[in-house]
Amino acid sequence: MIEEFEVSESSSSSFDIKKFLFRALSYWKWFLVLLAIGIFLVYQKNIREEFSYRLGTKISVEDDSNPLFTSTQSLTFNWGGVTAKVQTMIVTLKSRTHHEKVVDRLEFYKSYLKQGRFRKQDIYKAAPFRFDHDYEFPQLINIPIKITFLDADSYELDVDFLSSTAKAQNYMTKDVSSIDVPMGIFKKQFKLGDSINLPFLKGVLKLADHRKAVPGEEYFIQFSDFDSVVSSYQGRTSVTNTSSSPILDITLIDKNTEKIVDYLNTMVTILSEDQLNRKNQYATNAITFIDEQIARVKNELSDNAEALNDYRKKTKIYSLDSESETLNDKLTKLDAEKESINRQLSYYSSLKNYLLTSSTFTEIPAPSIAGIDDGNILNNVSKINELSVQKSKLQYSVRSDASVFNDLNRQIEGLKNVLQENISAASNGLRRELQTVNNALSNVESQFSKLPEDQQKLITIERQYSLSEQTYNVFLAKRGEAEIIKASNVSDILIIDPAKNTGATVLGRNLNVRYVFALFAALLIPLLIAFVLTFLDNSIHSPVDIEQLSSIPLLGVIGKNNLDDNLVVHRKPKSAVAEAFRAIRSNLQYYYRSHDLEGAKTLLVTSSVSGEGKTFCSINVATVFALSGKKTILLGLDLRKPKIFGDFQIKNDIGVVNYLIGQESLEAIIQKTDIDHLDVITSGPVPPNPSELLINERLGELIRVLKTQYDYIILDTPPIGLVADALELLDYVDVSLYVVRQDYTKKGMLNFINEKYKTKQIKNISLVYNGYDQKAKYGYGYGYGYGYGYGYGNYANGYHEDDRKNKSFFKRVKSILGLRSARFK
Structure with a gap:
C-alpha cells in the first residue's frame, strides 16, 4: 500500500544569504545579456532623443x-x-x-x-x-x-x-x-x-x-x-x-x-499693449464721452449761429449799444456759470445712478470732464476704479469665493457709500450756487426787459449762441487735454532683456545617466530573480543544507555519475565518485568496529522518493565491499520497481519474490556478476502484494541464511517516503543509508525521517549526499570548513584517468566530509 508523502517546509529552514549570493553570481551570463540589451535600447533611445530648450x-x-x-x-x-x-x-x-x-x-x-x-x-x-x-x-x-x-x-x-x-x-x-x-x-x-x-x-x-x-x-x-x-x-x-x-x-x-524667442517677445508685447490700453482706458472713456457732448453742442451751436445771422439780415441790426452790450456780457457770464453748475449736477446724478446699478467701475468717466475739482470725489473715483481693475484681473485665476474677492468687495462697497455721501454734499452745494446764479439772472433779466424789443431779441439769440460756443470750447479743451494725456502715456512694462537665443539651456542633456540605469536594471533583474527563486526554493542544493535540516550524520558525498549505467566503481575504479564510495566503505567499517559487530554485516539503502539514486548507491556500495575481497550480496527488495538487474546484464525472471512465495530455492535465485565476490538477488516478477511479502517470516529466514554465506548483505529497498516497506526491513539490518540527491530532494522530505530519528524509532541511520555537482548553478563549493579526518591519506594522488574537474571534486569531497562522518548514534 502506497502512503501519501507530504512535502512541507522544515521548521529550521530560513532565507539563505549565501545561497542567494551564489545563485545570483551564477546568473552572470544573464547579466551580460541584459546589460547588452539595456545598452542597445538606451543607445537607440538616445539617438532618437529630441532635446527641449x-x-x-x-x-x-x-x-x-x-x-x-x-x-x-x-x-x-x-x-x-x-x-x-x-x-x-x-x-x-x-x-x-x-x-x-x-x-x-x-x-x-x-x-x-x-x-x-x-x-x-x-x-x-x-x-x-x-x-x-x-x-x-x-x-x-x-x-x-x-x-x-x-x-x-x-x-x-x-x-x-x-x-x-x-x-x-x-x-x-x-x-x-x-x-x-x-x-x-x-x-x-x-x-x-x-x-x-x-x-x-x-x-x-x-x-x-x-x-x-x-x-x-x-x-x-x-x-x-x-x-x-x-x-x-x-x-x-x-x-x-x-x-x-x-x-x-x-x-x-x-x-x-x-x-x-518669438513666443516670449510676443507675450511681453501683448502684455505691454494690454497694460497701456488699460492705462489709457480712463482717458479713452473720457474722450468718448466728450465726443458725444461735442456732437450735441456742435449742432446747437450751428443752429444758434444760423438763427443769429438770419435775425441780423432781417432787422439790419448788427451790433448792440453800450447798455445792451453790458447786459449781454452779464447774461452770458451768468449763463456760463449756470451751465457749468448744471453740468456738474448732471455728472453727479449719472455717477450716483452708475454706482447704484453697475457691478464694475472701470468705465467711470473722469470727473474733470464735467469741471469737477473736488479732491474727495477725484480721489474716491480713482480708488474705486483701481479696486475694480484688480478684481477683474483676479477673476481669471482666483475662485469667486476666495478671501481676496471678499476683501475687494468690502472696500468697493465702502467707497461707494463714501462717494454717495460726497455726491450728496457736493450736489447740495451746487444747488445753492445755482439758486444764487438764478437770482442774479433774474435781476439782470429785469433790466433786460426795459430794452427795446429788437435789442432784447438780438441779445437772446446772442446769449444762446455764446452759451453754445463756450460749452463747445470747454469740451474741445477737455478733449485736447485727454488726447495729450493719452498720447503721453507710456507702458509700465519695461523690457530689460528681450528673449534671444544666445545659448539656450538644454534640458535632459546628460543622456549617459541612462546607461547607469541600464547597468542597475541589468544587475537588479538577476538579483530579483535570484531572491525570488531562493525564497521559494525548497530543494536541497548542498551538504550545508543537510546540516541545517537534519541532525542525522552525513556519511558521505558522492559526485555526479556521467556514465550510461550505475557501475561507476567497477568501470571507473580510479574516479572521484568511486573514491567517494570507498570513503563510505571506510566509514561503515569504522562504525562496525566501533560497535563490536562481528560476522556478516547488513546494510539497508533507501531514500525519500524514487529517482534520488538509491539503487545507484546500493550497487556501488556493494561493489566497493566486493572489491575489497569481501563476499558481498546485493538483495533487490524494491519489489514494485526492480532495477538492479539491468546494470549487471542479468535476468529478472526469478528472484526474491519467488523465494518468498516458496517457488524457488535460495541457490536458484542467487546470480553471479562480472565483479569478483559480488552476487545479486534480483526482486523477480512484480507481485500483487509486495508489502505482505516483505513482512513474511521467510524474509528473515533468507537474511539469516545469507549471513552464513556472505560478509556483507546490501538491501536495496523501496523509497521510505512513498511506501512503508523499508520500515519493515529496518529490524534486519545493522546500518541504514538514507540517500539525498542534489537539486532533486525537497527539504520537506526529510521531515519524516527526522521525526523517526528524533523519536528513536530509527537508529543507526546516516545520510548520503548524491549527485553533487561542484559547478551547479547554485554556486556551492566545498569551502564551508569541512575537514577530512579519516586518516586515509591524500586520495587524489595517482588517479590519472580522472580529468582536472574530477580531481578538484575529490579534493573538495575530503574537505566536506571531515570527521563528521564518524558521528553515529
Missing part, C-alpha cells in the same frame, strides 16, 4: 506716472503701487486668455514640419514657404498635409486619410467640427500662389521672402487644436518674481528655440 526674458513693472498729470486733469490714476501691478502682471502672464492672444497672433496652431531620421521635426521659419489660410474656413487638424515641390512653380499636396471623417477647426470662432473627407490617399497638384479650395483646406501657399523651391523637397503642414496648443504653451511657461522686486523672469520650454 529653455529661454527667458526679463521685464520690470514700473510706476510711470504721466508728467502732464495734474489734480484738475484727473484722466489717469495710480493702480495701487508697483506691488499690486506686479501681482496683476503675474496673473495676466499665466492666464489662458493671454496665451490665447499670443498663439492667435503668432499662429502657432499651424506648424511647418520636415521628416527627420526618426520623426517629423518642427522647422518653423526654416520652411521655404508660408501658407496663408482662410481664418473663417474650417481647416483640417491633427493630420499632416504633405507638400512636395515638383519644380520651381508647382507642388503636390498629399494627405493620407485613415477614415471617411476628420476634424476641422475655424480659427476665427475656434469651433471644431467634423467634416467628410475622401478615405485613402488624396493627391492634387497646385501652382505656387494659386488658391487652394478643398473641403478640408483653404488658403494660399506661397514662397517665403528670398527663398526658392527645390524640386523633390518634401515638407508638411499641420494644424492643431487651438485649445490644446494654448494649454501646452501655458503649461510650459513659467513666471517668477523675487519678493518685493518689480522684476519678472519669464521662461519657456520648447523644442524649437526660434519659437521660444
Whole structure:
C-alpha cells in the first residue's frame, strides 16, 4: 500500500544569504545579456532623443506716472503701487486668455514640419514657404498635409486619410467640427500662389521672402487644436518674481528655440499693449464721452449761429449799444456759470445712478470732464476704479469665493457709500450756487426787459449762441487735454532683456545617466530573480543544507555519475565518485568496529522518493565491499520497481519474490556478476502484494541464511517516503543509508525521517549526499570548513584517468566530509 508523502517546509529552514549570493553570481551570463540589451535600447533611445530648450526674458513693472498729470486733469490714476501691478502682471502672464492672444497672433496652431531620421521635426521659419489660410474656413487638424515641390512653380499636396471623417477647426470662432473627407490617399497638384479650395483646406501657399523651391523637397503642414496648443504653451511657461522686486523672469520650454524667442517677445508685447490700453482706458472713456457732448453742442451751436445771422439780415441790426452790450456780457457770464453748475449736477446724478446699478467701475468717466475739482470725489473715483481693475484681473485665476474677492468687495462697497455721501454734499452745494446764479439772472433779466424789443431779441439769440460756443470750447479743451494725456502715456512694462537665443539651456542633456540605469536594471533583474527563486526554493542544493535540516550524520558525498549505467566503481575504479564510495566503505567499517559487530554485516539503502539514486548507491556500495575481497550480496527488495538487474546484464525472471512465495530455492535465485565476490538477488516478477511479502517470516529466514554465506548483505529497498516497506526491513539490518540527491530532494522530505530519528524509532541511520555537482548553478563549493579526518591519506594522488574537474571534486569531497562522518548514534 502506497502512503501519501507530504512535502512541507522544515521548521529550521530560513532565507539563505549565501545561497542567494551564489545563485545570483551564477546568473552572470544573464547579466551580460541584459546589460547588452539595456545598452542597445538606451543607445537607440538616445539617438532618437529630441532635446527641449529653455529661454527667458526679463521685464520690470514700473510706476510711470504721466508728467502732464495734474489734480484738475484727473484722466489717469495710480493702480495701487508697483506691488499690486506686479501681482496683476503675474496673473495676466499665466492666464489662458493671454496665451490665447499670443498663439492667435503668432499662429502657432499651424506648424511647418520636415521628416527627420526618426520623426517629423518642427522647422518653423526654416520652411521655404508660408501658407496663408482662410481664418473663417474650417481647416483640417491633427493630420499632416504633405507638400512636395515638383519644380520651381508647382507642388503636390498629399494627405493620407485613415477614415471617411476628420476634424476641422475655424480659427476665427475656434469651433471644431467634423467634416467628410475622401478615405485613402488624396493627391492634387497646385501652382505656387494659386488658391487652394478643398473641403478640408483653404488658403494660399506661397514662397517665403528670398527663398526658392527645390524640386523633390518634401515638407508638411499641420494644424492643431487651438485649445490644446494654448494649454501646452501655458503649461510650459513659467513666471517668477523675487519678493518685493518689480522684476519678472519669464521662461519657456520648447523644442524649437526660434519659437521660444518669438513666443516670449510676443507675450511681453501683448502684455505691454494690454497694460497701456488699460492705462489709457480712463482717458479713452473720457474722450468718448466728450465726443458725444461735442456732437450735441456742435449742432446747437450751428443752429444758434444760423438763427443769429438770419435775425441780423432781417432787422439790419448788427451790433448792440453800450447798455445792451453790458447786459449781454452779464447774461452770458451768468449763463456760463449756470451751465457749468448744471453740468456738474448732471455728472453727479449719472455717477450716483452708475454706482447704484453697475457691478464694475472701470468705465467711470473722469470727473474733470464735467469741471469737477473736488479732491474727495477725484480721489474716491480713482480708488474705486483701481479696486475694480484688480478684481477683474483676479477673476481669471482666483475662485469667486476666495478671501481676496471678499476683501475687494468690502472696500468697493465702502467707497461707494463714501462717494454717495460726497455726491450728496457736493450736489447740495451746487444747488445753492445755482439758486444764487438764478437770482442774479433774474435781476439782470429785469433790466433786460426795459430794452427795446429788437435789442432784447438780438441779445437772446446772442446769449444762446455764446452759451453754445463756450460749452463747445470747454469740451474741445477737455478733449485736447485727454488726447495729450493719452498720447503721453507710456507702458509700465519695461523690457530689460528681450528673449534671444544666445545659448539656450538644454534640458535632459546628460543622456549617459541612462546607461547607469541600464547597468542597475541589468544587475537588479538577476538579483530579483535570484531572491525570488531562493525564497521559494525548497530543494536541497548542498551538504550545508543537510546540516541545517537534519541532525542525522552525513556519511558521505558522492559526485555526479556521467556514465550510461550505475557501475561507476567497477568501470571507473580510479574516479572521484568511486573514491567517494570507498570513503563510505571506510566509514561503515569504522562504525562496525566501533560497535563490536562481528560476522556478516547488513546494510539497508533507501531514500525519500524514487529517482534520488538509491539503487545507484546500493550497487556501488556493494561493489566497493566486493572489491575489497569481501563476499558481498546485493538483495533487490524494491519489489514494485526492480532495477538492479539491468546494470549487471542479468535476468529478472526469478528472484526474491519467488523465494518468498516458496517457488524457488535460495541457490536458484542467487546470480553471479562480472565483479569478483559480488552476487545479486534480483526482486523477480512484480507481485500483487509486495508489502505482505516483505513482512513474511521467510524474509528473515533468507537474511539469516545469507549471513552464513556472505560478509556483507546490501538491501536495496523501496523509497521510505512513498511506501512503508523499508520500515519493515529496518529490524534486519545493522546500518541504514538514507540517500539525498542534489537539486532533486525537497527539504520537506526529510521531515519524516527526522521525526523517526528524533523519536528513536530509527537508529543507526546516516545520510548520503548524491549527485553533487561542484559547478551547479547554485554556486556551492566545498569551502564551508569541512575537514577530512579519516586518516586515509591524500586520495587524489595517482588517479590519472580522472580529468582536472574530477580531481578538484575529490579534493573538495575530503574537505566536506571531515570527521563528521564518524558521528553515529
